[in-house]
Amino acid sequence: MRRGLISWSPEEMPVATLEARVSRLQQAMREQQLGAVLLHTSFAHPAAVHWLTNFTPYWSEALLVVLPQGTPVLLAALTQRVHPWIREVSHLGDVITAPSLGVSALSYLGEHTEPGAKVGVLGLDALPWSTAQPLMNSDWGPKLTDISELFGQLRQPADMTELRLAAHAERMAEIALKVIPMNARTTNTWASVMEAKARLDGAEELLQRIAPDLDLSPTLQRLEDDFPLGKKSAVELTLAYKGAWVRMTQMVCSEPQPASWLAAQSWFERAWRSMRAPYADLSLAGEPPGQMVNWTLQSCIGAEPLQVVAADAGFAPCSLPAQALVLLTVQLQLTDGPWYASQMLVLGTGDNDSRRLKDLAGL
Amino acid sequence: MSHLLRDQRCARVRHAMGQAGLDLLVVIGDAWRSDYLRFVVDVTPMEGVAVVALGRTDPTCVWVQHPAEAARWQQALPMAVVVCVDDPATAVLAHLAQVPSSVVGLAPSQVAPLSMAAGTLGKTLAACTAMLDGLMVNKSLEEADALARSVRLADEGYAVFKQAARVGRQEFELVADVEAWFRSQGCPENFMILGSGGPELRSMHPAGERRLAPGDLVTTELTPCADGYYTQICRTLVMGQPSQAQRDAFAVFRQALEAGIAAVRPGATHGDVAKAQNDVFRQHGLGDYVTSQYTRVRGHGLGLFVDGPHVLEGVPLVLEENMTLVVHPNTYHPVAGYIVLGDTVRVTATGCEVLTTTPRELFSVPL
Numbered sequence: 030m031r032r033g034l035i036s037w038s039p040e041e042m043p044v045a046t047l048e049a050r051v052s053r054l055q056q057a058m059r060e061q062q063l064g065a066v067l068l069h070t071s072f073a074h075p076a077a078v079h080w081l082t083n084f085t086p087y088w089s090e091a092l093l094v095v096l097p098q099g100t101p102v103l104l105a106a107l108t109q110r111v112h113p114w115i116r117e118v119s120h121l122g123d124v125i126t127a128p129s130l131g132v133s134a135l136s137y138l139g140e141h142t143e144p145g146a147k148v149g150v151l152g153l154d155a156l157p158w159s160t161a162q163p164l165m166n167s168d169w170g171p172k173l174t175d176i177s178e179l180f181g182q183l184r185q186p187a188d189m190t191e192l193r194l195a196a197h198a199e200r201m202a203e204i205a206l207k208v209i210p211m212n213a214r215t216t217n218t219w220a221s222v223m224e225a226k227a228r229l230d231g232a233e234e235l236l237q238r239i240a241p242d243l244d245l246s247p248t249l250q251r252l253e254d255d256f257p258l259g260k261k262s263a264v265e266l267t268l269a270y271k272g273a274w275v276r277m278t279q280m281v282c283s284e285p286q287p288a289s290w291l292a293a294q295s296w297f298e299r300a301w302r303s304m305r306a307p308y309a310d311l312s313l314a315g316e317p318p319g320q321m322v323n324w325t326l327q328s329c330i331g332a333e334p335l336q337v338v339a340a341d342a343g344f345a346p347c348s349l350p351a352q353a354l355v356l357l358t359v360q361l362q363l364t365d366g367p368w369y370a371s372q373m374l375v376l377g378t379g380d381n382d383s384r385r386l387k388d389l390a391g392l
Numbered sequence: 393m394s395h396l397l398r399d400q401r402c403a404r405v406r407h408a409m410g411q412a413g414l415d416l417l418v419v420i421g422d423a424w425r426s427d428y429l430r431f432v433v434d435v436t437p438m439e440g441v442a443v444v445a446l447g448r449t450d451p452t453c454v455w456v457q458h459p460a461e462a463a464r465w466q467q468a469l470p471m472a473v474v475v476c477v478d479d480p481a482t483a484v485l486a487h488l489a490q491v492p493s494s495v496v497g498l499a500p501s502q503v504a505p506l507s508m509a510a511g512t513l514g515k516t517l518a519a520c521t522a523m524l525d526g527l528m529v530n531k532s533l534e535e536a537d538a539l540a541r542s543v544r545l546a547d548e549g550y551a552v553f554k555q556a557a558r559v560g561r562q563e564f565e566l567v568a569d570v571e572a573w574f575r576s577q578g579c580p581e582n583f584m585i586l587g588s589g590g591p592e593l594r595s596m597h598p599a600g601e602r603r604l605a606p607g608d609l610v611t612t613e614l615t616p617c618a619d620g621y622y623t624q625i626c627r628t629l630v631m632g633q634p635s636q637a638q639r640d641a642f643a644v645f646r647q648a649l650e651a652g653i654a655a656v657r658p659g660a661t662h663g664d665v666a667k668a669q670n671d672v673f674r675q676h677g678l679g680d681y682v683t684s685q686y687t688r689v690r691g692h693g694l695g696l697f698v699d700g701p702h703v704l705e706g707v708p709l710v711l712e713e714n715m716t717l718v719v720h721p722n723t724y725h726p727v728a729g730y731i732v733l734g735d736t737v738r739v740t741a742t743g744c745e746v747l748t749t750t751p752r753e754l755f756s757v758p759l
Contacts, residue, residue, distance in 0.1 A: 034564035035598040073422035087598045108688055114597040154481065158509035158517065159501055165510065221576035228568030236438055238460060248467045249460050251438055255578045323459040337458055337478060344478040
């Protein structure tokens with residue numbers, strides 16, 4: 030809920046980039062004979078609409094309507110007073126006040142699409158019922174079709190604009206992690222200095238989880254209290270900059286780093302390089318120097334900024350193209366305690382290793 | 393204290409479930425609408441969707457979408473069964489299919505997804521959401537006490553904001569100072585919007601890159617939380633000495649806030665509190681500026697969500713002891729621009745207690 034800087038810089042996010050993304054979607058819509066596509070956006074699920082328009086809702090919810098031609102239109106539950114701000118930070122056609130998104134969508138579809146046309150919805154099953162109900166109970170109900178797979182195919186690989194923003198976000202996170210004082214006694218000090226540094230650098234959002242004392246518990250905690258720091262800790266920082274989300278994890282030791290951590294880091298660097306599209310699988314990366322507790326591969330393929338697309342358990346693997354922008358996270362149980370790592374990657378394929386986002390040329 | 397609150401709230405929910413004849417209550421939430429989950433099990437999701445199935449006696453089941461979230465939930469709820477899956481809704485429906493004879497309810501209507509609400513479960517949404525809303529609005533003494541404790545964060549946070557506001561600084565730099573201070577106090581969440589400029593200002597918004605200039609009105613609404621309970625303060629300052637026009641405009645807002653607070657007492661409605669504020673604007677010939685064209689609400693309930701039941705004319709919600717709300721006549725003034733002023737209050741047996749301690753001044757930042 031901590032929204033910092035939200036703005037639109039056409040230098041960092043050119044209109045041409047947004048229009049190219051919309052064009053790709055519209056081309057796919059024509060191929061699939063979709064008369065319209067609906068994309069819901071909210072504070073918790075902002076990524077898809079941001080990718081197409083640069084709009085991020087700091088409050089309330091909205092529904093983006095994309096037709097086969099033209100600039101997308103936003104049905105916004107936010108009141109009309111806020112429309113100038115929405116226009117300032119987004120590239121949109123019309124902005125329409127819509128106290129009930131579902132009812133307004135019905136009306137808009139009726140006026141702007143052919144009767145009987147199929148309507149694609151990103152994440153149809155997950156659409157909030159308050160928005161879905163009017164649509165499902167109308168003649169449009171049987172014509173609604175989920176386009177999550179289609180959208181995912183369009184969404185990755187990331188374009189250069191997104192890679193640049195993500196690389197900038199990663200640098201910001203790296204700097205914020207570097208400023209944490211090693212002599213701090215409690216988590217509040219770390220949280221505060223990271224917050225100050227990242228926000229001053231223009232972070233839009235900052236999520237912090239800290240495992241304050243790995244000798245006591247491996248759990249990365251939400252900071253609702255001031256926890257004493259032990260000798261060994263882990264900090265996970267998730268940072269958004271102008272809609273680009275990254276995550277970094279840092280292991281912290283008040284003494285020289287244990288040899289086990291160095292061995293784990295060495296394994297992890299070999300492991301992330303070995304990840305390959307389309308079904309990246311860390312279990313193929315060779316035995317880690319400890320017990321694998323869990324791993325996840327996350328990417329932005331829908332409305333969530335960092336969605337788990339593959340994991341050690343519980344997730345059906347999701348196909349990703351080469352050059353997809355992904356986040357790999359790992360938790361190991363070493364002989365002397367828990368160990369975490371994460372890496373933002375551009376996914377390799379065939380003989381080409383995955384590469385760190387920060388190592389890409391031209392960023 | 394949080395554990396005491398958690399147990400108390402959970403007991404109230406289970407009692408209400410018993411009265412409603414529910415065996416199982418399925419509650420869903422995310423990082424924005426976390427309030428219902430927080431009320432039921434005292435955990436706030438950080439990413440993805442989280443779903444809880446709360447039985448009247450059975451162990452609680454939780455489905456989340458990220459291993460780190462699963463670990464966190466498991467630590468917070470050691471007796472619960474916590475599962476990490478890509479699609480919690482489908483997993484919950486499969487779980488419910490194994491207990492076909494149970495009477496199951498679903499909440500809240502704001503975030504329940506189509507896949508869960510389209511069937512028979514959806515028919516319970518309105519009643520179960522209303523059941524939880526009733527429990528959340530009518531706070532216990534301990535809940536109201538918890539919220540009252542968090543007001544310190546808002547008052548001291550505003551002092552940090554005033555200190556941060558200097559000519560030449562960009563809006564987002566003020567946010568950095570305030571958020572860093574909240575973090576130093578162990579405050580995990582704050583909803584914050586602001587505005588800077590002159591009579592052209594029509595609302596507040598997330599921080600942008602505009603630099604503060606002499607003569608600017610700088611508005612903000614800070615909404616920090618402690619133990620999950622949000623409190624709010626709204627104040628306006630001027631970069632330099634306020635003009636007479638700005639002082640005159642502000643006086644109307646102060647009068648409206650005082651009138652609104654005077655209307656807060658058991659038996660009064662949210663509509664009464666709104667009308668008391670709006671009448672002041674009408675008396676000053678500013679009635680147009682209390683409409684939806686210029687303003688949103690005249691305050692709202694406060695609790696586990698930043699934006700509880702709205703204070704608007706006609707809203708019939710009846711105030712009872714220990715309810716908490718912010719009263720804020722925030723709106724556009726045709727001469728001065730957008731001005732905000734709001735205090736958090738707690739309904740008492742005979743009226744209300746103003747919890748906010750920051751003076752109701754149009755503050756001035758020396759140039």
